[in-house]
Amino acid sequence: MYRFAPSPTGDMHIGNLRAALFNYICARQENTDFVLRIEDTDKARNIEGKEEEIKEILKLFGIKWQHFYIQSENLKFHRQMALKLVSEKKAFACFCTEEKLAKKKEEAKKKGIAYSYDGTCENLSDSEVLDNEKPFVIRLKKPKESIKFTDFIKGELTFEPQNLDSFVIMRADKTPTYNFACAIDDMLENITCIIRGEDHTSNTPKQEHIRQSLGYEQKMTYAHLPIILNEEGVKMSKREAHSSVKWLLENGILPEAIINYLIMLGNKTPCEIFTLEEALSWFSLKNLSKAPARFDLKKLLQINREHIKKLNNESLNSLLGFEKDLADLAKFYTQEASTLNEIKEKLKLIFAPKDFKEFKEECEILIKTLKEHSLEENYEDFKKALMQKTGLKGKNFFMPLRLILTGNTHGPELSDLYPLIKPFIADLVRI
Numbered sequence: 001m002y003r004f005a006p007s008p009t010g011d012m013h014i015g016n017l018r019a020a021l022f023n024y025i026c027a028r029q030e031n032t033d034f035v036l037r038i039e040d041t042d043k044a045r046n047i048e049g050k051e052e053e054i055k056e057i058l059k060l061f062g063i064k065w066q067h068f069y070i071q072s073e074n075l076k077f078h079r080q081m082a083l084k085l086v087s088e089k090k091a092f093a094c095f096c097t098e099e100k101l102a103k104k105k106e107e108a109k110k111k112g113i114a115y116s117y118d119g120t121c122e123n124l125s126d127s128e129v130l131d132n133e134k135p136f137v138i139r140l141k142k143p144k145e146s147i148k149f150t151d152f153i154k155g156e157l158t159f160e161p162q163n164l165d166s167f168v169i170m171r172a173d174k175t176p177t178y179n180f181a182c183a184i185d186d187m188l189e190n191i192t193c194i195i196r197g198e199d200h201t202s203n204t205p206k207q208e209h210i211r212q213s214l215g216y217e218q219k220m221t222y223a224h225l226p227i228i229l230n231e232e233g234v235k236m237s238k239r240e241a242h243s244s245v246k247w248l249l250e251n252g253i254l255p256e257a258i259i260n261y262l263i264m265l266g267n268k269t270p271c272e273i274f275t276l277e278e279a280l281s282w283f284s285l286k287n288l289s290k291a292p293a294r295f296d297l298k299k300l301l302q303i304n305r306e307h308i309k310k311l312n313n314e315s316l317n318s319l320l321g322f323e324k325d326l327a328d329l330a331k332f333y334t335q336e337a338s339t340l341n342e343i344k345e346k347l348k349l350i351f352a353p354k355d356f357k358e359f360k361e362e363c364e365i366l367i368k369t370l371k372e373h374s375l376e377e378n379y380e381d382f383k384k385a386l387m388q389k390t391g392l393k394g395k396n397f398f399m400p401l402r403l404i405l406t407g408n409t410h411g412p413e414l415s416d417l418y419p420l421i422k423p424f425i426a427d428l429v430r431i
């Protein structure tokens with residue numbers, strides 16, 4: 001069983017979508033279920049409407065789930081499990097104030113040593129706990145043995161007990177910390193493999209320790225995906241526009257192209273252009289590089305051009321939103337446009353009313369001639385006939401003709417463009 005567990009706290013990052021894709025692919029390959037869990041326990045950071053946005057984005061990318069959970073709805077189970085650990089003396093109430101802990105952290109910093117909880121409240125008697133009316137958190141006692149787990153990318157990982165603190169599992173307001181809620185939810189949902197970002201590697205031994213402390217014996221495997229770097233080789237920030245899936249979509253990049261690129265990023269693939277369905281037959285976590293992957297927007301745009309060309313005409317026309325069938329013309333313009341937005345602008349320029357400031361007289365002559373005469377089948381015959389009828393030559397012929405047909409004095413070869421734009425010339429000379 002695989003899962004994707006985003007928080008509704010901001011736009012979906014490409015790293016999140018990459019993890020969702022890999023979990024979904026592996027679930028499909030193994031013919032097991034895929035879980036979508038919204039981790040909403042950080043109420044202060046939740047953004048209204050983001051839950052539905054996450055769902056819509058996943059649907060747009062063809063990612064379907066068999067089970068859906070809201071983490072906050074499991075609060076009663078989180079509390080029950082915390083009380084179980086306390087009753088079994090595996091966890092304890094901690095009454096240390098934030099100010100007191102901050103002072104100890106500062107002292108450790110001055111000494112140049114890493115801070116870890118010193119166990120002040122770990123051995124309080126039951127009566128000392130029951131008689132204390134101060135707010136408290138619940139901490140899980142640090143493990144006595146090494147925590148080991150298998151990572152498909154990093155191999156076997158081991159964390160020694162001295163490197164794990166007696167960490168907080170329940171806050172003073174009786175809500176679970178991230179690691180505790182996550183570990184419990186994965187137990188409840190019978191998750192067997194977790195694929196997520198490399199930044200979660202340090203969370204994994206804590207979550208393993210939580211489950212082991214509760215006597216959970218189900219084997220869990222992991223894949224911690226290397227981080228995505230930006231073009232400068234620095235970890236990609238959520239503040240960078242093109243790290244947002246929403247931004248990529250709004251700027252005319254197809255879901256199919258984003259899928260293709262994210263699967264290919266830091267991966268060995270048998271071909272460069274493929275679909276999600278095609279990737280199901282060969283994708284393997286073991287082919288992913290251990291090194292961080294560098295995001296290349298130019299490469300994504302090149303892949304986007306190829307996927308635009310692969311679209312059937314009906315789908316492309318629908319995406320472009322034009323009443324006319326302009327799909328073939330749109331695909332032609334992928335030689336100089338990389339996104340749906342750029343192609344729309346090219347096509348709008350072609351069909352928009354034109355103000356012929358340059359070559360005004362020549363344009364008027366050409367328009368008059370085009371209105372009065374039928375169009376030849378091929379470009380060479382069209383060009384010769386039009387030159388003969390107008391008496392225009394060279395730059396005084398080609399530039400105004402290009403202006404009439406495309407709205408620009410520069411662009412693709414007219415011989416290549418003519419077969420595609422010929423059905424619309426009558427409309428263009430009426431503008």
